[in-house]
Amino acid sequence: MSAPSDTASSNGSEIDAEVFGPLATISEDALIALATRIGSQVLHVATDNAKLVRRIAGSYNIVHVIQLDSMKLVIRVPATGWGAGMTKIAADALASQVATIRLVRQKTEAPVPEVYDWDPTNNNEISAPFIYMAFLPGEPASRVWFDQSNEPEAREELRLNILSSLLLEVLIRNSPDLDSYSRFVLRPPDFDSQNILMDGKGNVTGTIDWDFCQTIPPHQGYARYPGWITRDWDPLMYGWPHLQEYEDSSDTLQRYRDYYSKELGKAMSWKGDWKFTKNSQIAEAVWITILNPLNRMEICQKFVHVAFNFQGEFEAMDVLDDIDDDLYSKEYMNELESRLKLLVCPPDTLPQSR
Incomplete structure (x- = not known):
């Protein structure tokens, strides 16, 4: 699979290269490699036909929607995940976000996504921090x-x-x-x-x-x-x-x-x-x-x-x-x-x- 030819997200907005730097052009191959590894090791689901179906740019995150064989998943990458943004404060913020989502899921029935894996470092397939979570339907x-x-x-x-x-x-x-x-x-x-x-x-x-x-x-x-x-x-x-x-x-x-x-x-x-x-x-x-x-x-x-x-x-x-x-x-x-x-x-x- 080849990398996207531009930095446009599928919701019609441009991914701000000044804000996101190299995160704006994470290749589809890298995203699929990360998605299939966690899909196989953590979720134990088939990943042979994994593909990137959507890339959504927010103000502070890029959301990548991945279709595995039987389910959709999300790889969420924060804007702080490159260059000078890679600080302990940013890593702690990511850890806090994961802990909060898991707490809300544990203590309530509020419809928040399940977090399957996360990494505050760039030592992974996409060379960036991420949260790997369930896809929630809806607009x-x-x-x-x-x-x-x-x-x-x-x-x-x-x-x-x-x-x-x-x-x-x-x-x-x-x-x-x-x-x-x-x-x-x-x-x-x-x-x-x-x-x-x-x-x-x-x-x-x-x-x-x-x-x-x-x-x-x-x-x-x-x-x-x-x-x-x-x-x-x-x-x-x-x-x-x-x-x-x-x-x-x-x-x-x-x-x-x-x-x-x-x-x-x-x-x-x-x-x-x-x-x-x-x-x-x-x-x-x-x-x-x-x-x-x-x-x-x-x-x-x-x-x-x-x-x-x-x-x-x-x-x-x-x-x-x-x-x-x-x-x-x-x-x-x-x-x-x-x-x-x-x-x-x-x-x-x-x-x-x-």
Whole structure:
């Protein structure tokens, strides 16, 4: 088998050679050699007709889908797997990812891939670190959510089923002790549509990309909204109304948030952490402002706009300009602080003494 003639992935995007270096051109022969060795030694399956069927480029990984005689497998190669990226920190991160996936599989029924083998070194057939794991069927939720082939009513039914399936299959049935306070929960760092796999009916078939998993408060863990229905709270990244094929209006997103919060509350008998969900998009926006200075001004403007229920486009910006120029009176500043506190942490989300 010959190596691919270019660095295009089968999902239509180019593999960034500056990011991935020689990883972008790992030969098909090398991938097949690795796949057949582990297939024979670990899985004990026939590998005579192994072939590379898909190469998918992400921001931080390249995923190679291998078809063996009776099953599909994935060889996932991290962007750190060459040159200066080959550090102990990168090796530890790969080990942590493997341990996390195995822990989630052991302790829950969440649909995560089984890891069959992994190697943090380049002493192997592909000369790169890898995780060799099961293939999960399905399409990213982003693709199913914005599928334009359905009529509006059918699309709405599909979307609601996506949200219901996500909170029931991934969250409720796999999260112990949901009715408790003052604790941290485990979650993948990017709880968004590209990392949730769905079938054509909107049922969850898998969750992927468990790199840099975190322990985090519930309102940013399982009790938060999925990322694709909170995009209007990060205005710099929000494409509405210019990209209507890939974005929903703010009113539509709020409707989906209301539905998700209500369904989660019903599933939890209106107890425990569900009350954090209602305003979790605001907590998420605060988190984004801390981590991303470029997004900060637009999010602060959004906060002021909502806190004062401004109707004009520039009123919130005028407030921020006055604050920056030290022209905002103490009285107005106290009013702004009170409104922002109510917005960020409404009284009904505060833990009660038990």
